[in-house]
Amino acid sequence: MSIESIKPAPKELEGVVIRFVGDSGDGMQLTGTQFTDTSAMFGNDVSTFPNYPAEIRAPQGSLYGVSGFQVHIGSVEVSTPGDSVDLLVAMNPAGLKTNLYALKKGHTVIVDKDAFTKKNLEKAFYETNPLEDGSLDGYHVIEVDMSTLTKEALKDVDGLDNKTITRSKNMFSLGMVYWMYHRSTEHTIDFFNKKFKSKPELIEANTKVLNAGYYYAETLELISNSYTISPAKMVPGTYRIIMGNTATAWGLLAASEKSGLELFLGSYPITPATDILHELVKHKHFGVKAFQAEDEIAGICSAIGASFAGDLAITTTSGPGLALKGEALGLAMMIELPLVVINVQRGGPSTGLPTKTEQSDLLQAMYGRNGESPVVVIAASTPADCFNYAYEAARLALEHMTPVILLTDGYIANGSAPWKIQSVADMPEIKNRKVTKFTENWHPYKRDAKTLAREWAVPGTSGFEHRVGGLEKDSVTGNVSYVPENHETMTHTRAEKIRLVQNNIPNLKVEFAQQGDLLVVGWGGTYGTLHSAVKQITEEEGFNNIGFVHFNYINPMPKNTEEIFAKFKKIIVCELNSGQFAFILKANFGKFDFQQINKVQGLPFSNDELIQKFKQLL
Amino acid sequence: MEATAVKKYTYKDFVSDQEVRWCPGCDDYVILNSMQKALPEMGVEKENVVFVSGIGCSSRFPYYMNTYGVHSIHGRAPGIATGVKLANPDLSVWIITGDGDATAIGGNHFIHVLRRNINLNIVLFNNEIYGLTKGQFSPTSVVGQKTKSSPYGNTQPPFSPGELALGANARFYARIGGNNPKAMTQIFIEAHRFKGTSLIEVLQNCVIFNDGCYTDVTDKEVKDDKQIYLEHGKPMIFGKNADKGLVLKGLKLEVVTIGENGITEKDILVHDAKEKDPTMHQMLIRLAYPIATGIVRAFDDVTLEEREDELTKKIKAGSKYKKTDDLFFSGETYEVK
Known part of the structure; x- marks a missing residue:
């Protein structure tokens, strides 16, 4: 031919x-x-x-x-x-x-x-x-x-x-x-x-x-013409191309520098999260302590130990690894230590599709532990904003003395995009709750009235010697307690502490139509595909009644969530699983009717399939 | 750490306000008291001591010590202790564990913490039974042992924590009877002083579920004849009359009597705990008669934190990255105007 x-x-x-x-x-x-x-x-x-x-x-x-x-x-x-x-x-x-x-x-x-x-x-x-x-x-x-x-x-x-x-x-x-x-x-x-x-x-x-x-x-005459693509209109600044996993690692470096805490990573290799470990081990010049453990459990446990001793502690993994870390994560929640757990989601269940993308660990992140053990759950939405959400995970963990799970996925972790470089000087402050001078009547479970976060007394600080552990503890002294009412108080306190994180996160912003017939709802790594589909249907096909809202904060959700839902006639929740976020929304906002677009093929949404489905709802 | 700069402590400084809840008569009390007596001798500030435990009777230990402590989850104390030590190498870190916690559910972490040689200490309470779950056989229970989960006798052969440890390249291993507080206190002090991972196996009697499991070697009447207390640089002599000794015959250790068959003290092996080659230490651990106690092995080696520290210093000195900005703005960047 x-x-x-x-x-x-x-x-x-x-x-x-x-x-x-x-x-x-x-x-x-x-x-x-x-x-x-x-x-x-x-x-x-x-x-x-x-x-x-x-x-x-x-x-x-x-x-x-x-x-x-x-x-x-x-x-x-x-x-x-x-x-x-x-x-x-x-x-x-x-x-x-x-x-x-x-x-x-x-x-x-x-x-x-x-x-x-x-x-x-x-x-x-x-x-x-x-x-x-x-x-x-x-x-x-x-x-x-x-x-x-x-x-x-x-x-x-x-x-x-x-x-x-x-x-x-x-x-x-x-x-x-x-x-x-x-x-x-x-x-x-x-x-x-x-x-x-x-x-x-x-x-x-x-x-x-x-x-x-x-x-x-x-x-060759064969290729008789060529295409040009002019420069895009982008916010002025210094840029670089960055992969999601690198951005995640760098967000942690930035949080470490800003908070003045040494960075500790306890991790075990697993696709597609390993590149975060690969990146952080390079940075011994910043004093990063990256520890490759013997398994996923030792990975998180070493991070818990480092957190107890006062480091900014991280563990990184993917779905099956998060399952293995579940018990230890419950301990971190129980002893109320700051800990960042990063789950780069891949296709599941079991070994599933290691190199493919999916958002199917959401319910595991929310509920995958024994007992009632709430933790903060957030999700990054693009390769570049992995930087911001890794930073944010560290900030919330340190300010609220809690484990924070950051969900990314194979799609944004391995994808790359331009990143407008952010200097640490321009990043938000990070306060930590370390104690310094001993005062009488100090107890390890004494809480801040506004956040319910306890204080962080690290070994080496005189006067604060105390014991923590997985057993239920007295709400005041922190000593082991089997008192029934105390257990209920502590269960509610731990839940309330996470809910109060709401005061420390931004409100949701609706893009495109601010009210109207259809609200497209997404979370995490699907931002790009959902945004471009709504943009196309709005700008090219003349629809002016579709709004788009994307969640980065899942537990707790932003304060204005309900207010936004109320502005639209129909709500469609789009995610790369069988409806896990929709399940959470239905449980929390029962008065709205949530419709769903789901895909579980190990692949991102395509523009065409989204647009076609949006149109059916209009 | 030098004792001079450190506050003077007594036994009482290390006693917490929590009521001890072990069964009356349990050897765990002996271990707790020995530790509380040993700590003032170590020359370490109270706030620099961290006890980390897993799950089981032994693992309640940190609650009773007036130091920093973490009562963690089953088998995982080595992981947590590793993080504590790497985060702050100045701390004196102690893992408190049992035979189930260390060698069953936490077996993987146990061998790897020994392999890495982090400068921390492990006290393994070996009572050859699960106590807190009320009497099931453990990886150190003997064949035929009748327990709640082996009513007709245990069919799973045990292993020895000491042998397992040496197989995992442990640098320090000591064994002591649970009814010998004096020697135990001394071993704790030695373990603290040793630079590297120290493992101390305590032959601990469980009065409820496995009472008398060590009677034939630890009872006052028999212990001098049934145990050999090893000391570095000293001949391997034991017995009430100090007339028994160990010699090497072929590839095996043999008990001989001094004064019989022309044997003199000069023929008796001298204990070298510091030898790198673990062959002799392994043979001593395997010995059924006499049971080897004391510090069997104390081989001085580079620790993980020393390696890490050296590497970090070297890389810091040679790096152009001082702040994260140096990294973020390095390499291939471009301007958008």
């Missing part, structure tokens, strides 16, 4: 979604990251979503070994990595087969024709070659002999083995895409210079291949 030329359609685009797919070893994550960084520096808003297999080195060419990186760049605000794809770059048949569904009809797919060998086609379970059998009719296919052209470009570079040559073909595709979207290769060449400082032959090779791809795209 010959390559058709694109019909001239020179236009400025508001946004474009590109997906790079190939074998695990093809370097797709690097290719995608380079395109993202270059575009961000050009001034575009960006949002990314890596999608890689759970297997570390899946067999080459296999369907389950496909690694992908999707990036959405825009001249306007971009809040999701996008659902359907404008340009697909497929480095092998398996990548094409598993990703073609996402490509918009009539749009472009670039393939490495050299990779469409009989063997690779068989591995991808293609009976006939899709490049020849007409199955790609309706798409614009650009076939490039990428492996051959890469070899050709490198024929004069000395000191390269075959493997290195083959592995640099991803740069050929990146070069082509740079040309198509009017991006400079400069940033990536700088990157080579830094990364391969001691290996000049690799700098030369990668630069040559990148340029070869760029010039190939430019020279």
